[in-house]
Amino acid sequence: MARTQGSHAETTGPRLRAAALRLFARHGYAAVSMRQIAAEIGVQAGALYLYTPDKQALLFALMRDHLADLLADWQPPDGDPEGQLESFVRHHIRYHLDRPDLVFIAYMELRNLVPENFATIARLRREYEARLEAILARGAAQGVFDVADTRLATMALIAMLTGVTTWYREGGRLDRATIEARYWEMARKSVAASAPQPDIAPLAKIGHASGGDI
Amino acid sequence: MARTQGSHAETTGPRLRAAALRLFARHGYAAVSMRQIAAEIGVQAGALYLYTPDKQALLFALMRDHLADLLADWQPPDGDPEGQLESFVRHHIRYHLDRPDLVFIAYMELRNLVPENFATIARLRREYEARLEAILARGAAQGVFDVADTRLATMALIAMLTGVTTWYREGGRLDRATIEARYWEMARKSVAASAPQPDIAPLAKIGHASGGDI
DNA sequence: TGATGATGCGAACCTGTGTTCAATTCAACC
DNA sequence: GGTTGAATTGAACACAGGTTCGCATCATCA
Numbered sequence: 001m002a003r004t005q006g007s008h009a010e011t012t013g014p015r016l017r018a019a020a021l022r023l024f025a026r027h028g029y030a031a032v033s034m035r036q037i038a039a040e041i042g043v044q045a046g047a048l049y050l051y052t053p054d055k056q057a058l059l060f061a062l063m064r065d066h067l068a069d070l071l072a073d074w075q076p077p078d079g080d081p082e083g084q085l086e087s088f089v090r091h092h093i094r095y096h097l098d099r100p101d102l103v104f105i106a107y108m109e110l111r112n113l114v115p116e117n118f119a120t121i122a123r124l125r126r127e128y129e130a131r132l133e134a135i136l137a138r139g140a141a142q143g144v145f146d147v148a149d150t151r152l153a154t155m156a157l158i159a160m161l162t163g164v165t166t167w168y169r170e171g172g173r174l175d176r177a178t179i180e181a182r183y184w185e186m187a188r189k190s191v192a193a194s195a196p197q198p199d200i201a202p203l204a205k206i207g208h209a210s211g212g213d214i
Numbered sequence: 215m216a217r218t219q220g221s222h223a224e225t226t227g228p229r230l231r232a233a234a235l236r237l238f239a240r241h242g243y244a245a246v247s248m249r250q251i252a253a254e255i256g257v258q259a260g261a262l263y264l265y266t267p268d269k270q271a272l273l274f275a276l277m278r279d280h281l282a283d284l285l286a287d288w289q290p291p292d293g294d295p296e297g298q299l300e301s302f303v304r305h306h307i308r309y310h311l312d313r314p315d316l317v318f319i320a321y322m323e324l325r326n327l328v329p330e331n332f333a334t335i336a337r338l339r340r341e342y343e344a345r346l347e348a349i350l351a352r353g354a355a356q357g358v359f360d361v362a363d364t365r366l367a368t369m370a371l372i373a374m375l376t377g378v379t380t381w382y383r384e385g386g387r388l389d390r391a392t393i394e395a396r397y398w399e400m401a402r403k404s405v406a407a408s409a410p411q412p413d414i415a416p417l418a419k420i421g422h423a424s425g426g427d428i
Numbered sequence: 429t430g431a432t433g434a435t436g437c438g439a440a441c442c443t444g445t446g447t448t449c450a451a452t453t454c455a456a457c458c
Numbered sequence: 459g460g461t462t463g464a465a466t467t468g469a470a471c472a473c474a475g476g477t478t479c480g481c482a483t484c485a486t487c488a
Contacts (some may be wrong), residue, residue, distance in 0.1 A: 012435085028325060036478060046478075047436050055476065108322060111242060152388065152396050155381045158372050163373025174366065182366050190374075190404035204228035226465085248446060261466050269446065385454075 013051045015041045020058045025101035029059050029112040059109060060117040065103040067124035070095060075171060076131060081139030082188070088132055089187045092161045093180045100165045107162065129154055146193040157187055227265045228254045234272045242275050243326045273323060274331040277387035280316040281338035284309060285289065290345060296402070303401045306375045307394045309362030314379045343368055350405060360407040371401055383399055 019040040033056055038045040052058045074091045076084045096103045106121075113121060131213045139145030146210040147153040160184055168179065233254040237246045248269055252259040266272045288305045290298045310317045320335075327335060347368040353359030363368040375397055381391065 026325070028242065028244055030242055031326065033474075035474085043435095044437055045476085046438075049477070050435070111240070112245065148396050148399065149388065149392075152393065153400065155377060156400055158395060159377025159380065160370050160374035163369060163377075165374065167369045174363065178363075179366065183363050183370060184368065185362065186370055186404040189406060189408075190400040192403060194403075247444075249444085257465095259446085260465055260468075263447070264465070 012041065012043065012047070014166065016048060016051050016059070017062065021101050021105065022061055024059065024062070024109065025104045029055075029105075029109045056114060056117070059105070060113060060121075062102065063106050063109070063113070063117075063121050064124070066099070066106050067121065067128065071128060074131075076135060081135050081142060081144055084135045085132075085139065085145075085187065085191070086184055088135060089157075089161060089184045090180050092158075093164055093183050094176070095166060096162060097176055097179070103162065103165050108188050129158060132157060139191070144193055145191045147191050153191055157190070160190075161187065206208070218315065226255065226257065226261070230262060230265050231272070231276065235319065237316050238273065238276070238323065239318045243269075243319075245321045255424055257400065270331070273319070274327060274335075276316065277320050277327070277331075277335050278338070280313070280320050281342065285338065285342060287356055288345075290349060295349050295356060295358055297407070298349045299346075299353065299359075299401065300398055302349060303371075303375060303398045304394050306372075307378055307397050308374060308390070311382060311390055311393070314382070315424050317376065317379050343372060346371060353405070358407055359405045361405050367405055371404070374404075375401065 016037065019037050020032075023037055023040060034048055035045045051062075073095060074088070077087050106125075110118060110121065133150050136145055136147050136150045136153050138159075140147050140150060164179065164183065173206055174182075230251065233251050234246075237254060238250055248262055249259045251272075252262055265273070287309060288302070291301050320339075324332060325337065347364050350359055350361050350364045350367050350371075354361050354364060378393065378397065388396075
């Protein structure tokens with residue numbers, strides 16, 4: 001059976017995935033070699049092929065499992081659209097802050113997937129986007145949201161939220177709860193139904209040239 | 215002097231940059247070879263080195279010129295913060311829709327820059343971000359914007375706006391003016407000072423559990 | 429103790445990489 | 459018309475890429 005010294009079947013598999021994840025996120029799929037990954041886990045390159053059929057499968061598995069997790073982790077709660085949106089936003093931020101490398105890869109390495117794998121990943125992503133879009137559509141229908149185009153609003157919100165991974169650093173100025181709250185605040189307002197045009201405007205909000213077609 | 219047939223000194227340079235731009239955007243810097251670029255413009259790989267010292271310089275020049283353009287193209291207009299924000303947002307969307315490949319590269323290929331080049335590009339990006347942040351800070355100080363954290367709001371807005379390049383396709387469902395208007399609408403609302411909490415709420419906006427710390 | 433089989437090594441294969449450079453081409457100039 | 463020199467070729471270099479495979483290792487089980 002498996003060796004317990006000099007071999008590490010039970011740990012090498014997960015360690016391979018972890019090393020690939022870290023290196024792909026840091027340097028990009030195309031820029032990372034199988035030999036680098038192998039070195040990272042203290043093994044020769046050939047040994048990796050006991051755990052993955054090839055490099056492409058390594059990338060695909062990371063992305064697919066990530067998206068499957070993301071979808072499995074969250075279901076829209078019962079309730080009104082604003083509550084659902086809040087749940088979505090907070091979960092999205094929390095999930096993304098927990099897995100910065102996975103998220104980064106899933107958004108950056110799409111073009112390194114072979115067409116068949118790309119189709120699978122794209123389908124999963126659309127599924128996720130559809131959940132947000134459904135919330136926005138329902139809220140718009142009820143008049144609690146004011147979104148002129150639900151598809152555009154969906155993409156805009158997801159981009160805004162996902163962007164948190166580009167600047168967040170562990171131990172930075174803002175803690176995670178604060179970040180979550182701030183993003184929710186912006187997301188909420190961005191799709192909120194306008195309050196009845198306040199002729200009684202807040203004091204500082206004096207007239208200005210909005211000069212546009214909104 | 216320069217040959218006019220069989221050689222193309224005046225056009226090969228620009229064509230090299232254009233081909234590199236397109237291929238880098240499509241497949242990623244690391245995945246594109248100098249031979250592929252050369253083939254794209256009908257030349258042997260060796261000839262490229264008459265126009266660029268190396269592959270890295272090709273990428274760096276594209277990113278640096280892009281950001282320099284972006285900075286040169288827009289200055290905050292005189293006026294109130296909301297007018298400045300609208301100008302920024304509309305310019306950002308317009309600029310990004312005009313140059314999808316450049317924008318894509320500038321956001322995706324940062325990690326393929328050698329440290330010195332990375333520092334230069336990062337500095338230019340911070341300069342651009344600082345312009346938006348200044349607008350938000352000024353608006354917040356005047357009370358016309360309600361942003362709890364200007365830095366976070368800056369990053370959130372830029373991510374939201376830049377995301378347009380991930381889904382926009384020429385000739386798609388929405389024309390550019392509409393897209394611009396919709397993004398401006400969302401951006402404006404996301405940082406807007408709350409209207410005085412309307413006890414006279416819009417009809418459809420019935421009570422709900424917001425259940426959070428906002 | 430000897431056979432087994434999972435685990436890993438190390439070298440090799442073939443292809444492709446960025447880059448260099450001597451040789452060639454050929455419009456422009458004297 | 460011969461010379462010049464920029465533009466380009468095409469071959470070469472040194473190395474790194476993903477992947478394969480025969481062989482070695484060694485805990486386990488009979």
